Amino acid sequence: MAHDVVVLGASVAGLTVARRLAAEGYDVLVLDPNQEFRSAAIGHGVAAVGHASTVATMTIAYGVAGALEHARRNLAAMAEIRQIHPGLTTMTLRDSSLPGGDERETREVAELFRTAGAEAQVDRWPGGAALVTQALCVDVDEYARLLRAAAVAAGAQVVHEVTVTHLTRREGITRIGFRNNLAWVRDAGDVGGVAVIDTLGVSPWGRAARIGPAQWVPVLRCIPARPRTEVSLHATGPAWMIRPVGEAALVVGQKVSLSSIDAATAGLAQWARSELGASALETGRMAIDPSDHGRPVVGASAIPGGFYARGNGRGELMNGTASGYYLAGLLLGDSPANALPRFSRMRAYGSRLLRQRGAEG
Template identity: 55%
Template sequence: MVHDVVVIGASVAGLTAARRLATDGFDVVVLDPNPEGASAAIGHGVAACAHSSTVTTMSAAYGTEAVNEHVRRNLVGMEEIRRVLATGDVPHRVLPLHDHSLGVALDRELVPTLELLASAGAEVRLLGRDETRRPGAGIVSEAILVDPAQYAGALAAQAAHAGADIRYDMTVTHLVRRDGVTAVAARPNLAWAREVHSMLAVAVVDTLGVSPWGRMAGNGAAQYVPRVRFRVAQVPDVVTLSAGPPVWLVRPDGDEAVAYGPKYPASGRGDGVAELERFVTGRLGGTDLRSGTMAIDPSDHGRPAVGASPIPGGFYARGNGRGELMNGTASGTFLAALLLGLESSHQNNALPMSSRLRASARGLRQRLLGH
C-alpha cells in the first residue's frame, strides 16, 4: 500500500499539515521519535500577524513581496489556529500585542513598517499615547495566546480524528526515492525492539531535518531563548514585544507572567538567563522566578525555511517554522496548500491526480458515514 503523505515529526507544522490533509481525505502517517506531545508542546504560545523587526529586516533583505507573503501566511495560519481552538474548545485569550521590537522610536519612524503590514492585509495601528506601558512609539495588532501543551494535545487529537495515523517513539532510519514513491523505514525507540516498520509514500514532509532535503534547508546551529516565569502584583493584560536584550517578549499566563529573551548561541545562554532574571526582578517587580531556556532553530531573517525540495516528493519545514505556534502553523498550512495544489505558483508540487481522486472518494465516504 502506498500512503499519500508521510510526515516526519509531530511538530506544530507537521500536525497542522497532517490535520489539513487528512480532513480532505488523504492517507497520512505521522512518525515522531519523541513521546506524545513533546515535539509540539513548545514555544511561547503567542500568534500574531508579524513582528515589526522581522518585517523591517525581511523587507531590506528580500523586498516587499517577501513581506507580503510572510504576513499572508501568518494570517492564514491564525485562521487555522482559530479553527483548532473552536473545534477542540481549547482555552485561549485574544489580547492586544504592543510591538516595540524596533526599539525606542517616534510615531513617524514606524509609519513605513505600519504601511508594509497593512498593505499585506494585517489589521494594525499606531499605539495611542494613553495606551503605552513604556517609552517610545509602538504598533498594535491582535495576538492569540494559548498554553502550548493544551494546543498541542488538541491539534494532535484533531489530526487523528480526521484520519491521520500518528505514531510516537518511532525513529526514521532510511529514506529511498524510487519509481515515483519514497520508501520510509522506521524503528521503535525500544532497546529490545528489532522489527523495522516499512512504508511507501508519494510525498514525505520532513519537519525534523532528518532527510537529505530537510538537512539542506537548515540555517545553522541551534540557538537558545531564555525564559523566566514569575509572579507579579499586576498580571499584564497585553503582550509586549521589545527589541532586547535582555527582554524580547512578555505575556500573561493565568495568574502569572512569562518573559522571554532574544536568541543566544549556546555559549551565551547562561548570561542571557541571568540578564533576564535581573530585568524581571528590577523592572517588572517579579517574584518566585522559575527560569530555563528553549532551543530554537535559527531563521532566515525571520523567514521560516519551508517549501518543496528539488528532490521529487520531498517537502520540509525548518528554522523557527517547524515548531512554535505562530510560524509552525503558518508553515504547516502552507505545506498543506502546496500538496493540495492550492498555491497557483507551485502547481508542480501538488499531489498527483490519483492521490486526489482517492482522497475525494475517502472524504465522501467519511461524510456519508458521519465521521
C-alpha cells in the first residue's frame, strides 16, 4: 500500500511538514541522502518575523499583501519552533539591512510587522534607522535532533542514507526508486506515495522550481573583543549577520558566487579582526539554494501529487519551518487541487481515533 506522503529530504522543511501531517494521522515516510541530522543542521539558527530588506523588496515585487503573508508565515513558524524547542534563546534583533537606512521605509516595514501581529520598533540615529524586533536563536545541531525526534514521535518514518534514483507517476501514485548509499548494499528500494514533497530538488517539479545556480556565503565563528548582546543585520560591508553564541559570535557574510567565495571569506575574516577585535577565528562556507526576493519558493506543482520547498538559504530555521508549515496547510486544506484525497483523509481519521483510544486506555 502506498504511503499518504513521501518527503524527499529530512531538512527543516521536510521534517516540519512530516511532523505536522503525521500528527494528523497520515502515513508519512521521509527519505534522506545524508546521515541523521545533517540535512536539518544548517544555517545561522535565527528565526524572526522577517528582515527589513527582504520585506521591502517583496512589497515592491508582490505588493503589501504578499509581504504581509510572508510575515504571517514566519510568525506561524516561530510558534512551531517554540513548540519543538521550548528551551531556545530569545534575543533582540537590530535590523539595519535596508540600504541607506531609510527611516520612512523602515517605519513602513515596522507597521507591516505590527499588522501581521509582531512587536516592532524603530530606532533612529543621525545616520539612519534600524528595525528592532525579537528573534529566536537555537543551536542548529540540537534543533535538528529535537525536530527529527518530534517527527518520529508523531508517527513519521525517517530513513537516512538513501538516494532517490527515479520517480514515476501512474494512476494517482508516485513510485519512488532509491538505493542505499552503502557501497556493499546493492538492493534497490521502491515505495509509493499519493503525494511527494521535494525539499532537495531531485524531482522534475523540484528542479523546475529552482531560481538559479547555487549561491555561496562565507561564515566564521570568533570571539569578539566585546561580547555581543544582540543579533544584528547589516546592509553593507562583508558581514550580513552577527549572532552572539555565548561569549563567541557567529558572523555570516553576504551572498557571493562560487568564484568569489575565497576572497569573500578572507575579507570577512579581516573585517572581523579589525571591527570586532576578533580572535580564535574559524572560517567556513555555505552553499545555499537562491530564494525569490528573499522568499522561499514553496507550493504545489502542476504535476499531480508533486509539492516542493526550495530557496530556504541561510535562514533554514526560519524559512524551512515556514515552508513546512505552509505545505502541511496545503495538504490538510479543503482545496481539491492540493489536499490529500478522501481515502487518505479517512485513513488518517481512523488513525487518530485509534491513537486517542490508546491514550485513554
